[in-house]
Amino acid sequence: MAEKAALNLRPELGLLCAACVLVPVIGGQVSLDAQPFGPGGIAEGLLGGAQLPFGARLLIGLLVLGGLAIVVLSRRVLQAPNPRLGYALFSLVVVLGLSTSVTAFPYLAYAQWPSWILYACALYLTVAAAGRRRGIRAVLWCLAGAGTLVAVKGILEYAGMRATEPTYRIFADWNNPNALAGLLVVIAPVALGLGLTGERLERLGGLLSTALVLFALALTQSKGGFLAEAVALAAFAGIALAWRVPAKRLAVAAVPLGLAGLLVGGLVATAPKTGTAGQPFARVVAASSTQEQSAGFRTLLWRSAAELVKTRPMGWGLGAFRFESARPGLVSQTHFAHQAYLQTAFEGGVLALALLLVAAGIWLRDVWRGALSAPPDQNLLRAAVVAGVVGVGTHGFVESSLSYFGVAFVVFVLMGAALQLAPDGSQPESTPKPIRQALFWIGCVLPACLLLHTALVEFFKASAETARQVEARLPLRAASERAISLAPFDGEAHAMAVFASDAPQEALDHVREAARWQPSTRYLRLLSDAELLMQHPQSAQAALEEALIRDPNNLSTLERLYKLYRQRGETQMALATAERLVAIEDSVYFKTRAIPELVPLETYDARLFLAERESDPESKRRLLLDAAEGFARFAELTWPLVKRGTEAKVPGGFLGITEQIARDAVARGKDAAEQAARLSAPGSPDAKRAEDLAQRLAID
Numbered sequence: 001m002a003e004k005a006a007l008n009l010r011p012e013l014g015l016l017c018a019a020c021v022l023v024p025v026i027g028g029q030v031s032l033d034a035q036p037f038g039p040g041g042i043a044e045g046l047l048g049g050a051q052l053p054f055g056a057r058l059l060i061g062l063l064v065l066g067g068l069a070i071v072v073l074s075r076r077v078l079q080a081p082n083p084r085l086g087y088a089l090f091s092l093v094v095v096l097g098l099s100t101s102v103t104a105f106p107y108l109a110y111a112q113w114p115s116w117i118l119y120a121c122a123l124y125l126t127v128a129a130a131g132r133r134r135g136i137r138a139v140l141w142c143l144a145g146a147g148t149l150v151a152v153k154g155i156l157e158y159a160g161m162r163a164t165e166p167t168y169r170i171f172a173d174w175n176n177p178n179a180l181a182g183l184l185v186v187i188a189p190v191a192l193g194l195g196l197t198g199e200r201l202e203r204l205g206g207l208l209s210t211a212l213v214l215f216a217l218a219l220t221q222s223k224g225g226f227l228a229e230a231v232a233l234a235a236f237a238g239i240a241l242a243w244r245v246p247a248k249r250l251a252v253a254a255v256p257l258g259l260a261g262l263l264v265g266g267l268v269a270t271a272p273k274t275g276t277a278g279q280p281f282a283r284v285v286a287a288s289s290t291q292e293q294s295a296g297f298r299t300l301l302w303r304s305a306a307e308l309v310k311t312r313p314m315g316w317g318l319g320a321f322r323f324e325s326a327r328p329g330l331v332s333q334t335h336f337a338h339q340a341y342l343q344t345a346f347e348g349g350v351l352a353l354a355l356l357l358v359a360a361g362i363w364l365r366d367v368w369r370g371a372l373s374a375p376p377d378q379n380l381l382r383a384a385v386v387a388g389v390v391g392v393g394t395h396g397f398v399e400s401s402l403s404y405f406g407v408a409f410v411v412f413v414l415m416g417a418a419l420q421l422a423p424d425g426s427q428p429e430s431t432p433k434p435i436r437q438a439l440f441w442i443g444c445v446l447p448a449c450l451l452l453h454t455a456l457v458e459f460f461k462a463s464a465e466t467a468r469q470v471e472a473r474l475p476l477r478a479a480s481e482r483a484i485s486l487a488p489f490d491g492e493a494h495a496m497a498v499f500a501s502d503a504p505q506e507a508l509d510h511v512r513e514a515a516r517w518q519p520s521t522r523y524l525r526l527l528s529d530a531e532l533l534m535q536h537p538q539s540a541q542a543a544l545e546e547a548l549i550r551d552p553n554n555l556s557t558l559e560r561l562y563k564l565y566r567q568r569g570e571t572q573m574a575l576a577t578a579e580r581l582v583a584i585e586d587s588v589y590f591k592t593r594a595i596p597e598l599v600p601l602e603t604y605d606a607r608l609f610l611a612e613r614e615s616d617p618e619s620k621r622r623l624l625l626d627a628a629e630g631f632a633r634f635a636e637l638t639w640p641l642v643k644r645g646t647e648a649k650v651p652g653g654f655l656g657i658t659e660q661i662a663r664d665a666v667a668r669g670k671d672a673a674e675q676a677a678r679l680s681a682p683g684s685p686d687a688k689r690a691e692d693l694a695q696r697l698a699i700d
Contacts, residue, residue: 012129013138015067019060019122020142020413024150024183027060027406028174029053031111031319032335034461034492036469042459048173051462054111057405058455061118061448068121069444071128072436077428079128081419082366088359089120095355096318096348103317104324104519107490109347111457112318114450115405119412121443126416127426136420140190140385143410147187148209151216154180158219166271166280170219175404181225182395182407184217186388186414188229189236193384196252197377210256215263221281224398232391233257239383243371249380296592298338298398300330305342315349323520326551330588333521333551336403340396343403360393363415370423382421385414457487464496476500491518495526508534521547521554528560537568553589555581555602562606575613578606598655599638601665604630608672617679624676625689631669632696639666639699663699670697 026048035051038044045051046059071078080086093116100109130136154172161168174180188210195206217225237250267280307328308316316324321343322335337343345353367386371379392411395401402408419425431439464479477500483493495514501507508530515527524547531539544561548554558581565574582603584590590603607627614620641654642662653659677690 010129010135012067012070012125013131013135015063015070016122016125016129016413017138017142019063019067020139020410021146022056022060022063023406023409024143024146024187025173026056027409028150028172028179028183028404029056030175030179030335030404031458032322034458034465034496036466037462045462050175052455052458053405054451054458055455057115057118058451060409061114061451064118064122064125065444065448067129068125069440071125072431072439072444075128076430076433076436078431078436079426080124080429081127081416081426082362085359085362085366088355088362089123092348092352092355092359093117093120095352099315099317099348099352102312102314103320105317105320105491105517107487107492107517108319109317110489111454114447114454115408117443117447118451119408121447122409123412123416124443126413127419130417130420132420136417137194137381139413139417140194140381143413144187144191144194144206144209147183148191148212150174150180151184151187151213154216154219155212162280167221169221170216172216174406177220178222178224178399179404179407181217181220181222181228182392182399182401182404183410184213184220185225185228185232185391185395186407186410188213188217189232189384189387189391190414192233192236192253192256193381193387195256196249196384197381207252207256208259210253211259211263214256214260218260218264218281224395227398228391228395231394232387235390236383236387239386240380243374243379243383245376245380245383249376297331297594300588300592301325301334301338302342304328304330305337305339305346309342309345309350313350315352316346318347321346323518324550326554326589327549329552332554332589332593334594336400338399340399340401340403343400363419366425367418367422369425374421374423378421382418385418385421388414389418453486457483457490457493460486461490461493461496464493464500468496468499473500489517491515491520491523495523498526498530504530504534515543519546519550521551521557525557525560528564532564537564540564553584553587555584555600558584559602559606562609566609571613575610578609581606582610595655597637597641598657599630599634601631601634604634605668608668611672611675621676621679621686624672624679625686625693628669628673628676628690628693628697631665631672632693634662635666635669635697635699638662666697666699670694673697 026046028048029050031053032050035045035049037051038049040049042052042055046055048056093113096116097113100106100113103109126139130139150172154170157170157172158168169177170180171177172180174183191206191209191213193206195203195208195210198206214229217229233253237253240250241247264281271280304325304327305321307330308324311327321337322333324346325331325337326333337346341353341356344356364386367382371382374382389411392401392407402411460479460483464476464483467473467476467479477497480493480497480500483490484497487493491514494510494517497510498507498514501510511523511527511530515523524543528540528543528547531537531543541561541564544557544564547557548561551557558577562574562577562581565571565577585603590600593600604627607623607630611620611623611627614623638654638657639662642657642659645654646659653661673690673693677687677694680687680690
């Protein structure tokens, strides 16, 4: 009774548990471009929306850092991990922080760094506050319960989409299904371990939770998630047996596995028979049809990341992959490397990856040590926690798992929980008051200030984007100016101020600052447009050429460059650049795309430009036919998705392609087919091909 009362009276443990409840629910978004507020406003953005992911991290961080502050200020003896693990984690955080000084995107690195500080703080708070029995189970139940809530949300989401889209992959308010799979992979073994070591209702709840999480994992249709979960469950069984847990204790695990299998089987059995493509889990069943786009694109991403790490072993900076990933010319710009270890090496350098692996090795050794002397229940739960971490480690081979705040946070909490479940995983340390005060300021106050700062900048940028969407000029100007005043080295804040500028020169100054602090291809193209508007063609050309350094095959940039040459009367340079653009069609960059349904149009428009300048009828006909062929593929693959987005009233259409843009593209293709027909002999193969293309381009 005394132990239970002590558990209820420890505020630091309550704050940690509250953070563990929130993380799976609101920690699934990543910070990308500024997003406008939705109908739910700020609350929606904070509680899992895409508008305020740093705001969500602030909420969670205040709980964790508040709990840690209570610990370091109120206790002279602190429960802490092995010092060697602490040194490795501290070094990792410092190295990642130093990436701010080597990156071309300093604000991105600065904004991401506090999350890594928070991960380390979460591990330390778990060790210091959770104890070794009831407290640890409370923390693990908070994670498992919140993870189950997310799973149920995903299941209900699928139920609402099943009738119209049986192949739908669930999100459950996470950034994407693969990211959600990363969370579910780690939650399932933890819930299973709680169920196998609990009594009565706790056992029933744990086993039911496991079944629901596994069923939701199936609905993500993440093949990498399936593989990682299989490894995690195998690791759970293997570790438990190695630690002399009786095999009959593990046999109960067949219950949630069987229940999840029945749910999947029932879903398939009750689905309407409309062919494989329209069946639930079609992405998994027809895996061969997606192999090139899934495994093939990932392979190119990994090659790109490895090449970038080789080029700069000290790292490129946190958050920079989406802007630097196209440098090797193998893939278009992609947000993550889809490989946690390459992502870490890219962002923080080879040293960061080495420190991460060293920390993992030290942790595993400390967790394993003394296992044979621990009680079976403790070993069984510890094996489940370790299996969850192993699952994420496996998932990291095919996804950038640690780039998702919710997944990484859960992993570090579980690492702390495993240390507390191990006989020698942590030890009490008598800490003098000056050191504890230093820990308070450096380990609690400083991270809280950093999190607050990035959250405020994000809030003002979201406010500015909201105002921009409704063309509210004065609120846009006020919000963007506040963002700039807080973070003058944030290129995105300067870019947003462009839309509220009163004079062309003021706009140009903001664009130059945006390109200076965030030299992405997007902002460099924007700078080129602004320089051209101010009658600076040489500067406009220089901006496009700089953009091509980061993405040498970028279709939009090359299209702007040949149009700029054409506008300046440099016909030969325009033709050469258009030919370079067309040649990209033979590269893996063009052939293996992240979204195969999104057919790019720039190379086909370049063919139309080349055809205008071509005097040879045969060559001109070939250019027109090949251009029409590309536009026809656009009509067959992209147009249906654009039309569906229009019918659903999705803002911006399909990935920015509106119905009018799509119709104009199809019209250009139809005109190319008609021109080719006029240049072809009646009844010839080319004339028939032109006629066929014209029919394929009839979208109405």
